[in-house]
Amino acid sequence: MGLETLFAPQRVAVVGATEREGSVGRAVVENLLATFDGETVPVNPNAESVLGRETVPDLASAGDVDLAVVVVPPSVAIDVVEQAGEVGVENVVVITAGFGETGSEGASRERELRDVAEAYDLNLVGPNSLGVIATGVGMNATFGPDMALDGSISFMSQSGAFVTAVLDWANDRGIGFRDVVSLGNKAVLDERDFVRAWGDDPETDVILGYLEGVEEGRAFVDAAREVTDDTPIVLVKSGRTEAGAHAAASHTGTIAGSEAAYEAGLEQAGVLRAENVQELFDSAEALAGQPLPEGDGVAVVTNAGGPGVMATDAVGDAGLSLASFTQETLDGLAEELPETANRYNPVDVIGDADVERFAAAIDTVLGDPNVDACCIVSCPVAVLTFEDLAEVVVEKQAEHGKPVAVCFMGGDSARDAMGTVNEAGIPAYFDPARAIRSLDALREYRDVSQRTYDPPAEYDDVDREAAREILVDAADRGETRLGVEAMDLLSEYGIPTPEGSVVDTPEDAEEVAESIGGDVVMKIVSPDILHKSDIGGVRVGVPDEEVAATYDDLVQRARTYQPDAHILGVQVQEQLDLDEGVETIVGVNRDPQFGPLVLFGLGGIFVEVLEDTTVRVAPLSEREASEMIDDVQAAPLLRGARGRDPVDESAVVDTIGRLSQLATDFPAILELDVNPLVATDDGAAAVDVRLTIDPDEL
């Protein structure tokens, strides 16, 4: 069911309404009576009226209600929610605490609450929520002290206290909201539902969130990426650091996915991630108020050289560039500005510029086709008031329709002027770096909104049944960790492996070696011996005549090393010319929140010493697989650095895509490392593999 009536109810019942001073039930009713355009219905069987409104004894007696706000004790709350379902209330906000956040008894109560809500298909916010605000209908259904101002930012928060903090601060700054939701324990509705609802809401320009975890990672990614085409999402996802993750877990009981998974997943979803509260709202203000820049060229117009340089440094730090002006612009500026001014970008109109000169320069640069955005920087000077300049900025921004950010470098003297431009949706700060960053948020979102989302790559030449059989066979043998004997699994998914097979007699070894031709590689195969090289269990460059003896020697070594090891045999493998190729690694592991993650990097020191790897949430589109190669610092080594032939990147991308599909097809695959995947100028081949499976998932 959609959430339209949650955010635009006509009648709201407060179950647990009371006049008791300091109570949550009183606060909610007071807030609704003070703000709500619709009708507030207090529900209380023990009082005739609450704050002058006649009560009803229960929801059944309340008539048509679009939203029930529940503030009764936890022991009663489930019955109330059940009644809401019975009488056809669509939306419930459970403010009551004492559920999952309080231990095992609360957790079981929360499961019960979820079951009831699902049975009646209720839109349930909470429990343990501060409540919900919807400025469209003037509804403050929270027990917090502040109502939000009108605006186009919709905001959800996993911390109710943070909602009160943000409202207090935002009201002071003049920042308004569309809808505000305190998510509480997310027993039913979670971030995904609100992202979808606000993505469909034409009045929401920006979606903001403070989250400590995401309930279902992959599903959230899919939902968010559809929304981010049209509506920017900016999130603070806390618990980024080890210390923070630990604190978040003890705060909400969330089992957090790994930070790497969040980073990858949110990026794949096109979600902009803010590191802190300031970044969150700076981005939101710009996105809510300004158009997106067409290109990356920024003009800086300043009346002071130093701050102009600071702004320019910030342009260099950002994904933006300093625009090169056309000759027409330069000629225009030459006419408008005195000789000592600088008409090249950053334009310095110099300290004696009055508002007319400043306006002329702003107008000229905004008219330049190479200018996609403009940052206006002013220090306090005697010949100009910030307030006059503010009016010019608002006018010129509206005229040219390009994004603008402002830097009024003053204290008290700049306050009103900042208010003026803020009202027109233009961000204003003291610090030039902050103004430029707000333009960079627009650039970042433009890139996201222009991305085309390809579906995950699907390879239809894979043999899923054969692959399953290999996994089932291993599970039947009681094996959960496999080595080279899992190479066939790769083959079934179309991943090239060196010619060869596992044999269990010296004679078979000779036969396989002969059919391969040339020197071969031989490896002991045993689920009990994971580090084959350490016991001399791998031989390279074995000539024909030594194959049989090498077989015996490998088996002998394995027996000596670990007498009770289960030896499956010896793998005899075509010897690839590794000098011709580059060793890479493709790995898969499973995140509790996001499911299978795919890792890519170059082998050896690049993974082990430099940790130069990148991760994506599977399944992957071909574009995403290809971007993984761009991501690693060592990528030039695959692309012909140091005089080598470039490798066949498409073969690497193909392997990444096929492994992503394999991991997605089989939840039983807990970990899978292809190491090395040797990439050459005419392909890529998996030389070794390690696999861990969970038989229960087969």
Place this chain on the structure above:
Amino acid sequence: MGLETLFAPQRVAVVGATEREGSVGRAVVENLLATFDGETVPVNPNAESVLGRETVPDLASAGDVDLAVVVVPPSVAIDVVEQAGEVGVENVVVITAGFGETGSEGASRERELRDVAEAYDLNLVGPNSLGVIATGVGMNATFGPDMALDGSISFMSQSGAFVTAVLDWANDRGIGFRDVVSLGNKAVLDERDFVRAWGDDPETDVILGYLEGVEEGRAFVDAAREVTDDTPIVLVKSGRTEAGAHAAASHTGTIAGSEAAYEAGLEQAGVLRAENVQELFDSAEALAGQPLPEGDGVAVVTNAGGPGVMATDAVGDAGLSLASFTQETLDGLAEELPETANRYNPVDVIGDADVERFAAAIDTVLGDPNVDACCIVSCPVAVLTFEDLAEVVVEKQAEHGKPVAVCFMGGDSARDAMGTVNEAGIPAYFDPARAIRSLDALREYRDVSQRTYDPPAEYDDVDREAAREILVDAADRGETRLGVEAMDLLSEYGIPTPEGSVVDTPEDAEEVAESIGGDVVMKIVSPDILHKSDIGGVRVGVPDEEVAATYDDLVQRARTYQPDAHILGVQVQEQLDLDEGVETIVGVNRDPQFGPLVLFGLGGIFVEVLEDTTVRVAPLSEREASEMIDDVQAAPLLRGARGRDPVDESAVVDTIGRLSQLATDFPAILELDVNPLVATDDGAAAVDVRLTIDPDEL
């Protein structure tokens, strides 16, 4: 001459004082009359009085004057400064513009000004300065609109407009200053002089600066490092990015040193570098108001879980750690807090905490020996006012003497409370991340202040004269770019090189090869052939019997490749076992501002593809050379990663130190690359070298 009388004058003359409305001369006199504790003497030969003060016609008639502020036109300014010198004025602030910032005529005028000032040993600020403020004597000798509040921050700025901006903003925020200097064109006094003066001033707690360039890099590093033992220096050095550097150069005409040089030099000097204005003042507030933490353990005390997690994330981002409480603290918190609270760090006193509960928790954690600093986070709640909490914070901070930062997460409701803690020197912000960063600035400066500065390493076994002869000989031959023939230069500075020498007959080649024994490496030696390998001019593993033929072949190839090349001969060199070693690179180049810079990295892909290198300003102490190895990401490869023997790091450090000394001893060395320097488990040897010299510097 010291700058004491510049910042504490008794009589100040304003040369060019006038009553003309809107003039700089009037503004300076007005500012002085409004604020200055001492006597203001207007100098004007054409007026009897200015703003009610009797004028004198010139400095000679002004009696004892400690400081002359010059606002006359540029054509007259030099004469005025000369007169100041003649009559014994020690300090001059030249506000007059029209010098180096305006082109070649101005530049020559500025040189004249400098000569005059130096002839009289004048402390001259400017020209093109906004002026100087010294709150200790209530002196506002600027033409800006604002006087500074009293405080302990001394501030210099290469942008006068930025001074006006900062004062306007700081007055609004209640931030005070000790001295403020607009540096102007830095014709005489520059950042180094003020850093020294403020380092000696007991009333200056923090030195802040906005710089677009440093005049003499190495000298500034030496001056600053002495100061940073006792007084923190925080700088915004703009022109960090390519775009910014270009803008700075056109703004001030500064020839900027490379960003890498600034980064290294400022770090070596112990200067804290702020990336933007917000960071600059956030750091300053903390450093001016709070004690330094003894260790890195931070306690977070919050009344809201979510913001507590945000603060904890910020701890993880910083160089701080979350303190582990003692059992005593945990027991104490258990007594003070309700059961649902979290007594582990971050401590959550939960939303219904009144000021007494909050105070008890703060008191307990500040008393914990594992807690070195504390961040207090509060959301708006009904049971607590920010103002009450502010008083508790001020009291507890003073009682325990540990650094504290505060997060009052509200808007208008938090303003007074922030003012209260600010007055006690405690930083307060909305954003938890900002509060934690201010504590991190204290940690960063503590590390700097505890560093011991070793003198540059000096190797007295070097043969400087022999090295000079090698350079002079090359210059005499007209050669400015040298290859392996410069290996001897390294030897004279005690850097091990493979055995061998350059020969010019096949017979000599055989003789040298024989004396070396075993296979040798042979390389063509010609100043005209820089890329020897490209023409097959390098042979490795040459056995005895092939030495003569190889000699001929190498010479033949060189002649074919470049018929007019000047061929010095062939180098015959001991063949090191490179498989046993790790290839590193040590390079030197010369920065216009900082002089010789030393670069270190691992060879091959690490330098070429990964750009994994580090730079220091020479000369280096042994500690600094050793830290260069720590700096590179690939350092584990020198330390036994992937099963290799660790190399002899001391031999690498030794080579870095000796090259640093070589580059410092000979300004003629423009570039010097030892590539590779092969490090093994029992030493390091320079295998190849490239050198560029400037004969004029010999």
